[in-house]
Amino acid sequence: MGLVRRVSSQEAAGHTDYRLLSQRLGSDLLRKRISAQAGIWARKTHQGKGVFRIERVIPVNAVLRSVLWLLCVEELGRRNCLDIELVERDVVLPNLPEAFEGVRLLHLTDLHCDLQPELIDVLIELLGDIRYDAVVLTGDYHNRIGDDYDISLDLMARLIRTLQGPKFGVLGNHDFIEKVSFLESAGLPMLLNESASLEREGQRLWFCGIDDPSFFEAHDLRKAREDVPEGEISILLSHSPEPYREAAAAGYDLMLCGHTHGGQICLPGGRAILHNYSGPRWLVAGGWTQGRLQGYTSRGTGSCGVAARYYCRPEITVHTLRRA
Ligand SMILES: [Fe+2]
Numbered sequence: 001m002g003l004v005r006r007v008s009s010q011e012a013a014g015h016t017d018y019r020l021l022s023q024r025l026g027s028d029l030l031r032k033r034i035s036a037q038a039g040i041w042a043r044k045t046h047q048g049k050g051v052f053r054i055e056r057v058i059p060v061n062a063v064l065r066s067v068l069w070l071l072c073v074e075e076l077g078r079r080n081c082l083d084i085e086l087v088e089r090d091v092v093l094p095n096l097p098e099a100f101e102g103v104r105l106l107h108l109t110d111l112h113c114d115l116q117p118e119l120i121d122v123l124i125e126l127l128g129d130i131r132y133d134a135v136v137l138t139g140d141y142h143n144r145i146g147d148d149y150d151i152s153l154d155l156m157a158r159l160i161r162t163l164q165g166p167k168f169g170v171l172g173n174h175d176f177i178e179k180v181s182f183l184e185s186a187g188l189p190m191l192l193n194e195s196a197s198l199e200r201e202g203q204r205l206w207f208c209g210i211d212d213p214s215f216f217e218a219h220d221l222r223k224a225r226e227d228v229p230e231g232e233i234s235i236l237l238s239h240s241p242e243p244y245r246e247a248a249a250a251g252y253d254l255m256l257c258g259h260t261h262g263g264q265i266c267l268p269g270g271r272a273i274l275h276n277y278s279g280p281r282w283l284v285a286g287g288w289t290q291g292r293l294q295g296y297t298s299r300g301t302g303s304c305g306v307a308a309r310y311y312c313r314p315e316i317t318v319h320t321l322r323r324a
Helices: 018-025 025-042 050-056 058-069 072-080 118-127 152-163 177-185 221-225 245-250
Strands: 084-094 104-108 134-137 167-169 196-200 203-210 236-237 256-258 288-290 293-297 316-323
Touching: 018 025, 018 177, 025 177, 050 152, 058 072, 084 293, 118 152, 118 316, 152 177, 167 203, 196 221, 203 221, 221 236, 221 245, 245 293
Parallel strands: 084 316, 104 134, 134 167, 203 236, 236 256, 256 293
Antiparallel strands: 104 316, 196 203, 288 293
C-alpha cells in the first residue's frame, strides 16, 4: 500500500517552525491555539466543559482518587485500565475502491501515556498478535496538560516504532502543538487540517485530519478535505465527535474519533455517569450515523485524569473496510 502524499514537517525533533505550522494549520487557527495554550500553561486550569469546569475550583482528580481509595476500589480501577478490549468491526462504504476491500485500520486514541506508563507495554504486547494495514491515532498522547511531556514522548516513540504500515495522527485537547515535531520525527505524520492518501493499484483512499475541535477549536473541516477529488472516499480523523454535523455536511464518508473515554466511570451496562463534552449521549461510545456519514467513537485506549475505569473497558479498534 503506497503512501501518495506524506504530510510531515521538515522540522528537527523539538524545533517548532511556527511559520510552517501556520501554513499547515491556518494562520488564524494557529494564533487561536497558541493563545489558548498560553492560558492553560499560565493558569494550569482544567479545560473541561460542563460539570468538568468544577476542576477550576476544586482538585477533582485528587478528590476522586481519595473517594475510590476509601471505597477500596482504587486498585480494581487501575487494573481495569490495563484490561484492553480488541473491538473488531466492519464498515461498509459502498463507494470504496475495489483495491481497498478488506483493508484493516487500527484505531488508537487517548493514550494519555504519562498517566499510566505501564499501559504502553501492555499495548505493544497486545498489538503483536493483531493484523492491520494502517494505523490512525486520534489524539491525547499526554495527560497532564502544561506539564513535562518527556515521559509521554518517550513512550510514544517506543509505541510508534512497533506500529506497522502507514500511520496518521491528529492532536487532541491534551496536546500542545509544539509536540508535532517530536511525533513526526518519531515516525507519526500528523494531519493539521490536512489530508494524505493511500494508493493501491491506482486507486486512492483519503485520510483527512483536523486539529482538536473540543477545546482549542482549531479545526477546519473544509481545508482538511480540499484536496480530495469529487467522488473519492474520505476518512475524517478528529479527536472528538463534536463536529459530527459539519463533517456530514462537508461530505466525509467515515469519521473516527475518541475524547469521551466512553465516560470511563460507568454504571453496570456501560452507561456513562458523566461525560466530558458538549455533544449528545449517543456519540459517547461506539458506532453511529449522521445522514450518510458513518462515525465511530472509541472508548479510548488509555484513561484520563485518574487511572480508574469501571464498566467501561479501554479499547483498541480494528475497522475493516468493506464495499458491501
Ligand atoms: Fe482523552
